[in-house]
Amino acid sequence: QVQLQESGPGLVKPSETLSLTCTVSGGSITSYYWSWIRKPPGKGLEWIGYMYFSGNTKWNPSLRGRVTTSADTSKNQFSLRLNSVTAADTAVYYCARVVRYSDTSGQYYPNWFAPWGQGILVTVSS
Amino acid sequence: QSVLTQPPSVSAAPGQKVTISCSGRSSNIGNNYVSWYQQLPGTAPKLLIYDNNVRPSGIPDRFSGSKSGTSATLGITGLQTGDEGDYYCGSWDRSLGSVVFGGGTKLTVL
Numbered sequence: 653q654v655q656l657q658e659s660g661p662g663l664v665k666p667s668e669t670l671s672l673t674c675t676v677s678g679g680s681i682t683s684y685y686w687s688w689i690r691k692p693p694g695k696g697l698e699w700i701g702y703m704y705f706s707g708n709t710k711w712n713p714s715l716r717g718r719v720t721t722s723a724d725t726s727k728n729q730f731s732l733r734l735n736s737v738t739a740a741d742t743a744v745y746y747c748a749r750v751v752r753y754s755d756t757s758g759q760y761y762p763n764w765f766a767p768w769g770q771g772i773l774v775t776v777s778s
Numbered sequence: 779q780s781v782l783t784q785p786p787s788v789s790a791a792p793g794q795k796v797t798i799s800c801s802g803r804s805s806n807i808g809n810n811y812v813s814w815y816q817q818l819p820g821t822a823p824k825l826l827i828y829d830n831n832v833r834p835s836g837i838p839d840r841f842s843g844s845k846s847g848t849s850a851t852l853g854i855t856g857l858q859t860g861d862e863g864d865y866y867c868g869s870w871d872r873s874l875g876s877v878v879f880g881g882g883t884k885l886t887v888l
Contacts, residue, residue, distance in 0.1 A: 696780045697815075697823070697866055699877035712876045746822060753811060753829075761870045762877050764813040766825035766834065 654679040656747050656769035664741075664776050670734040674747030674769060681705050681728050687750040687765055688721075688732045690743035698743070702750045702762050703730060710762070737776045744771040781806065782867055784880035791888050794857050798883045800850040800867030806878055810870040812850040814843055817882075818863040826865075827852065859887050 660672035674686065685708075688700035701711035705723040715734070723730040734741060748765040755761070783801040790796040800812065814827040825834055827843035830850065842853040850867055867880040 696881040697868070697879040699868075699879070713874065714876070751828075761810070763811055763870070764825055764828035764868075765815075765823075766828075768822040768824070770822050 654684075654749055654767055656749070656767060658745060658747050658769045658772040660772060660774070662773055662775060664737055664774060665778050666738055666776055667736055670737050670741060670774055670776070671731065672745055672747075672772065672774070673729050673731045676728045676730070680725075681723055681730055682725060685750045685752060685762075686730050687748050687762065689746045689748060689765065689768075691746070691771075692740070692743040699762070700732070700734075700745075702752075705730065739776050742774065742776045744773050746771045780881035781871060781874070781878035782869065782880035784865075784867060784883045786881070787884045787886065789886040789888055790857055792857055792859060795853065795855045796857060796885065798852040798854075798865050798867075798885070800852070800880050802848050802850075802869060802878075803871075803873075804848055805873035806848075806869040806871040807845065807850055808848040809872065812843065812845055813868045814841075814850075814852045815866045815868065816861075816863055817866065818860075821863075823866065854885070857887050861885060862887050 655677045657675045664670045687702040703709045703721045720733045748768040750762045752760045753763040811829045815823040817823045830845040831843040840856045864882045866882050871878045
């Protein structure tokens with residue numbers, strides 16, 4: 653079955669760029685859509701966005717403009733970059749497979765997330 | 779402040795039943811699917827329910843989901859100590875253009 657594993661620096665300085673990679677095993681990244689979700693300490697889950705390897709993306713409007721993503725099909729990985737980070741970006745970051753649904757107008761929306769990676773704590777601090 | 783509202787905590791004895799509510803609006807729960815996630819201590823969230831009331835393969839039928847109007851409910855019967863953890867609801871919000879989650883409910887099995 654599909655398994656995911658996040659990797660990247662655990663400490664990022666304020667104003668710099670947070671970069672994380674999610675390595676997928678048990679399935680090809682070209683077969684599914686993928687999402688990033690984070691959990692700040694003491695708070696609930698926050699959806700960051702989703703992507704397809706070819707570039708189709710949808711991002712949380714609260715983060716739009718700060719987020720970029722990429723995919724490396726040869727390594728079966730996808731990545732997240734979040735720029736201009738502040739302490740508010742300190743969180744456990746998860747990658748997950750996302751399943752979408754379409755409404756009657758043919759628009760697609762993220763529906764549910766499974767499986768998830770184990771998560772990686774990223775702290776923004778000088 | 780989360781867009782979806784859940785009680786911070788619920789508790790019940792082993793073997794008993796508990797329900798966790800998730801309250802939203804017409805822009806999210808009222809017109810979109812609800813999913814539920816279980817996060818046991820030290821582990822990643824795990825999908826329990828999708829499309830309001832569908833259990834993924836491998837999820838015991840002790841877990842159930844329902845939706846009515848702008849609210850959803852997760853039910854857990856035959857509580858076990860291994861069910862202790864945090865539970866989150868999620869849904870698409872058409873007004874915000876984003877997936878929204880509840881703040882999470884901590885389940886304690888006394």
